[in-house]
Amino acid sequence: MTRDPVFLSTRRRLLQTAATLALALAAAWAAPASAGTGSHGKPAWAATWAASSNGVYPTGTAVFQPSLAAAFPSAATGASDQSFRMVVRPTLWGDTFRVRFTNAFGTQPVTIDDAHLGLQAASAALVPGSNRPITFDGGRGAITLAPGQYRFSDPVRLDTAVDAERFFLEGRKLAVSFHVAGESGPMTWHSKAVQTSYVTPPGAGSQGHREDEAPFRYTTTSWYFIDAVEVVAPADTAVVVAFGDSITDGTASTLNGDDRWPDVLARRLHAAYGSRVALVNAGIGGNRVTGPADPNGSVAGGPGALVRMERDVFSLSGVSAIVWLEGINDLSGLVPPQDVIAGYREGVRMARERGIKVIAATVTSGKNLANPTPANDQRTADTQVLNAFIRTAGIYDSVADFDAVTVDPATGALRPEMLPNSVTQGIDYLHPNRVGYQAMGSAVDVSVLAPSGRGP
Secondary structure, three states: OOOOOOHHHHHHHHHHHHHHHHHHHHHHHHHOOOOOHHHHHHHHHHHEEEEEEEEOOOOOOOOOOOOOOOOOOOOOOOOOEEEEEEOOOOOOOOOEEEEEEEEOOOOOEEEEEEEEEEEEOOOOEOOOOEEEOOOEEOOOOOEEOOOEEEEOOEEEEEEHHHHHHHOOOOOOOEEEEEEEEEEEEOOEOOOOOOOOOOEOHHHHHHOOOOOOOOOOEEOOOOOOOOEEEEEEOOOOOOOEEEEHEEEOOOOOOOOOOOOOHHHHHHHHHHHHHHEEEEEEEOOOOOOOOOOOOOOOOOOOOOHHHHHHHHOOOOOOEEEEEEEOOOOOOHHHHOOOHHHHHHHHHHHHHHHHHHOEEEEEEEEOOOOOOOOHHHHHHHHHHHHHHHHHHHHHOOOOOEEEEEHHHHOOOOOEOOEEEEEEEEOOOOOOOOOOOOHHHHHOOOOOOOEEEEEEEEOO
């Protein structure tokens, strides 16, 4: 069908005008690096996504994980001349980002090249035109990370205002793509992403620059070789870290649903304070307050909270507060409650030294109604000792009473509606489902987490 040339010309002018207006509006909203910041202060880096490395693949507790036998035939060999597309959801948007790559638990140097940052369209496909190269050390195209090392990339400008129709950012996800040159050896990972990402077959070579999904044949529900994304934002932006174990990490939440309790809290913070606040998740399944310092990444729960606090909290930019839920794994491992309480005190001291607020969350019930045992009864009693301390110690900036909003007073276990979960092992009487996570995320007093100079 032939279109009238006058109509086509008019349509093009209207679209160009709309695009120009959309560009200006979006840039004003999402470009703190180049726009004036007014009373909010000069631009600075702020953490917008994080995932605490818990060890080396396959040590850890992944959920919804497909078979990775074809993607990674040998855990000792790790990645072999193949590319990754890691999908992450920022909680604060802007136009200038940087990515932290990690070899925290590796046993040999890892070389990463052909790294890119783009906007996910669907599956492993990116929004056309959104993929931007990531460089290192002032413009180099590759980086080699020594064992134990983690480093940020150069700033990468993702012009999210290119096309307002395609770049509607709230709730959208970024894709960090990169190529591992040669063999990586044991791969540093975050096992429990509860988010689908993608990887090419071994030997597929550099594919990070590709925007189509074809090279990325395999799916994974874990993150590899990255542990933080930061964005340029006003200097007084508040960054909140949700710090804890599997209940913070998202066990029994919905795959790709972003309905962990930290996700619920993040949405409440944005409703209250808009783009003045970010929240990142530093949960590790199986983590303990008193857990070991494990340089080899061989313990499923990762290094203990006090050991990893420097890497997973203090080294991130702009952190102003921690919401800390942890202790049930210590008690399950027969750690006395007083030892856990001593760990709480030390963690608060470490945060206070850096001017960071600490919001304590009471520990939710692990009472197993289907299999009552003396050990389970002891854990239940010890949990109440921890919670009594949290509620009355007076050392915290606020207390989020997760236990109160999830416990069934008639049984002392999780409320019945919070028990059916979405993972294959069925009800475990420990991890709340989506209903429970909503209640928990709604139990935090967001006024305590307000950006400086702002009330609720």
